Amino acid sequence: MNVSEVFTMGGKRGKNILLFLAFVGPALLAFSFIVLIPFLSGIYYAFTDWNGVTGNVQWVGLDNFITLFTEDKQFLTSFWITTKYTIVAILLTNFVGFSLALLVTRGLKLRNVFRTAFFLPNLIGGLILGFIWQFIFTKGFVSIGNLTGIDFFNLSWLGDANTAFWGIVIVSVWQGAGYIMIIYIAALQNVPQELIEAARMDGANSWQVLKNITLPLVAPAFTICLFLTISWSFKIFDVNLSLTGGGPFKSTEMLALNIYTEAFVNNRYGLGEAKALIFFIVVATITTIQVMYTKSKEVEA
Template sequence: MNSQSKLQETEYVPLEQELKREPSINTKKRKNLKNVGLFALFVGPALLAFCVIVLIPFFTGIYYSFTDWNGVNGTINWVGLDNFKYLFTEDKQFQQSFWVTTKYTVVAIILTNVVGFVLAILVTQMLKTRNILRTVFFMPNLIGGLLLGFVWQFIFVKGFASIGQITGISLFELPWLGDAKTAFWGIVIVSVWQGAGYIMLIYTAALQNVPQELIEAAKIDGASRWQILRHITIPMVAPAVTVCLFLTISWSFKVFDVNLSLTNGGPFKSTEMLALNIYTEAFVNNRYGLGEAKALIFFIVVAAITIIQVTYTKKKEVES
């Protein structure tokens, strides 16, 4: 009798435990399914849109870069690396656009960041009008590139000519959009004027997080404003520098709307940037395959430069 009761006990306890565990397992499965469902509900549409708008066109574009498709009819012939050979050996306009874009990018990055940083220092001072100044400096960024280009085209052609006639200052009498050198600087002026306000906001947020105790201690120790800026302020805003450099590199390489509306690549295609050159090749000259080959080279170059920049500046952040 004792042995039977012991056997029943030993058999009954595990079964009871399993019955108790079973609802918890089902509950976990339900929670997991619920989490998967919520994830699919919120992330699914965005992921689908990203695939349709970005990934699928990206990979089809890579395919078309190895073809001679004109973008209109259904005849697509595989040409291999012929498009890329043509770009590096015969297409002089592509090479010139690449050089102009590189030169513009270097100048625009430096000026936009310097102007944005100076404006950020200005609006973080104890000025009564600092909020108004922030609004005024940021407003050009709210204007679309095409509209901005047409407005500045009127300023360069009509406004500067009128000021030059009244004042006699030679700077305003220059053919700003009629000469290759001045047209290039016209694009730079408009781009810096538009982008500096956005960069200013990022630097402003970073400057406001600099501990004032460090600055006060440096002043007590006799440090000058330049020494404080060089050894305290700039190292403390290094993460903002990384972000601003990344943004300005991306903006400068991809400049299109200002280039199109301000000069349309002129005079004589001397200011035609890469984005405008790709657009013209694909949609004006109806050589879509060749335009995709240019776009692929453009993507590789910009991706490589931005990766190198972010890696280098991140290391500098750690060192500082």
């Protein structure tokens, strides 16, 4: 290899580095300032007693974490409420989303209209959605109940702990099912129709086709949708804030709202960051286990 070839290779390598920096650099810089640096600083503040306002930051070690598990009963209550909500929301959102996907992939003339209608709630911001449904629960349902006399509509939807919880579930499923539907539609459209036709010729009914052919072939979509719904459900904040505000009497205060209240309302930023760090570890662990488990099922399928 002569000198000119060495310089040529060096020039190509430098050009590739410049191209890489030109395309990836801005995104990496934005990610560092918006996500990475705040995340690392948050870890530091989790071990301090900073109030989020003054410049007085005192290192307290593990005191914040000890406080969470020994004195802060509302944190543990919010953790339980969030866990219960997450389980319900995951099951219902995926069930409704998959059912809608099955419906609109049939030979319906208005299937495109239905797809658009089912997806539209996802385009509405969570805060706006919460306020809209707050009006529906407090005004719309009452009017329907007075006209029809049906007790279901006369329930105190946002004034009772149990019905307020289910109110949040209804709004979240209504918003998220359309997005999940799109992912399932893409998976269902890739299922080979000749397999389904062959199974029907062999006498398989609709349930047998769904169970033995469709579900195994759309397993990758289930992996994605479970990951998304777990992440969404654990991190729910805007709907919780605008619909119930954590009420009545903090009976529907999810973990994200509890962290927000601790850090920015009670001005205990260090304690709020400690909660957020525990929250991150739990969500990261659960989603990692879920992805590994469902991916293994894809291989088996």
